[in-house]
Amino acid sequence: MALEERARSCLLRFRHKLEQDIKPSFLMDHMISDGVLTVDEEETIKTQPTRKHQAVALLDLLLRKDNRAYISFYNSLVKETYEDLASLLYADLPSMSPNAHKSSSDGRTPYVQTVLSEGGVPQRPGVFVSRPELLNRIREKLHRLQMEPGWVTVFGMAGSGKSVLAAEAVRHHSLIEECFPGGIHWLSIGQLDKPDLLVKIQSLCFRLEQSLDSQSLHRPPNSLDEAKERLRFLMLRRYPRALLILDDIWDSTVLKAFDIHCRILLTTRNRALTDSVSGAKYEVEVESGLDENKGLEILALYTHTKPHRLPEEARSIVRECKGSPLVVSLIGALLREKPNRWCYYLRQLQQKQFKRIRKSSSYDYDALDQAMAASIEILPEDHRELYKDLTVLEKDIKVPAKVLSVLWDLEPEEVEDILVEFVNKSLLFVDNNNKPYLYYLHDLQLDFLVEQNQFWLHPCEMHCLKCACIFC
């Protein structure tokens, strides 16, 4: 259980004041008897040469502990008559009553938010509908990892909502508390070669080691084997009962690097991936898309309408999108911009106006391509050209606006406006966990763009461009 954001921020704010005044040896007795500090930890702190150094070490440790430790520290300040200092911490005391953390959905409590943001789990998309049946299936499988390590695979076609479901499944107070008290750690994988994979594991190890002890940072592992061993050690010794979420795995060789007897949730388009790794395995298929009502709910949310007030074309649009959450969202975003185009978009979808090279994959990309093409088509000519430039972005790479300003050779303010336009049209995604915000394309969008760019540039297709029928 992690320290709540408010409490952490309070400790950081008053850290120097606390370090100047407290006598750790007095406070630690109380904290030991509350069971939030071990005798070993006390010994380590006492080895520090001066009172001030001991105070720094105690604060460092406290920041890595939980709400109970914060409360015990506060109580010990009161008992040792540091009332002034205690009053600094009072306003941000976490509430420990059994139900205080639980909202009606047991989901977005401060505790859950802290654990998930520490582990880099993405937030919900702006427009979001619940999928309770699938969520329960994933949570039920995750519960089976409570007693022993293993793998839960969430698989389904691109854009079917796997990543959103995986993040939502762990947004659950008692699931984390009961099954994964060691935390939840999210890793976006995608199509990677070995050097990239090594970098991913290096940064995961760095993150895990840093939150244990910021003083002693280790040299990064410099081969995949070494990285695997480092991660095995960390998960086994330092983060037992933590969950790793590996998002969008393509390749079983990647999975082998994580075959270290720990708890893993993975999303993939390829069901058979875990055949090559050992341990208990469970799977959940995100088989079909959204049912009709959920699709309508998404369109309603995008267009700020009640579902029963949607125009009659809405139902057919959802059907044409085959319930794909990604495609419905793309069309929803288009309709938010052009609310009188229901009929037009439905016609486009029905006439398969944007039919293009079919992928050799078993998945049905047609509906997605139609929606993507429609989104790009409504951009003003000059913005369309800028959007095509985004093919230089690589999968799973997120960039700040500054990079795009260089790429497009435009003023930052102009870039800002264009990015807002792209994001609103679901043509680009924004990660606002970071400052500055980072922008990225969904991997399907990138695939689409790369292919279209080849097409756009191919001389034989030029006459097609001229007749404005770029996809026929």
Ligand SMILES: Nc1ncnc2c1ncn2[C@@H]1O[C@H](COP(=O)(O)OP(=O)(O)O)[C@@H](O)[C@H]1O
């Ligand atoms: N439950 C949902 N509610 C609303 N939109 C969703 C939902 N799930 C997915 N989406 C939309 O579909 C897009 C793709 O979802 P994602 O989970 O990334 O798919 P996948 O991982 O299967 O490729 C999201 O960016 C979002 O716009």
Ligand SMILES: [Mg+2]
């Ligand atoms: Mg995904």
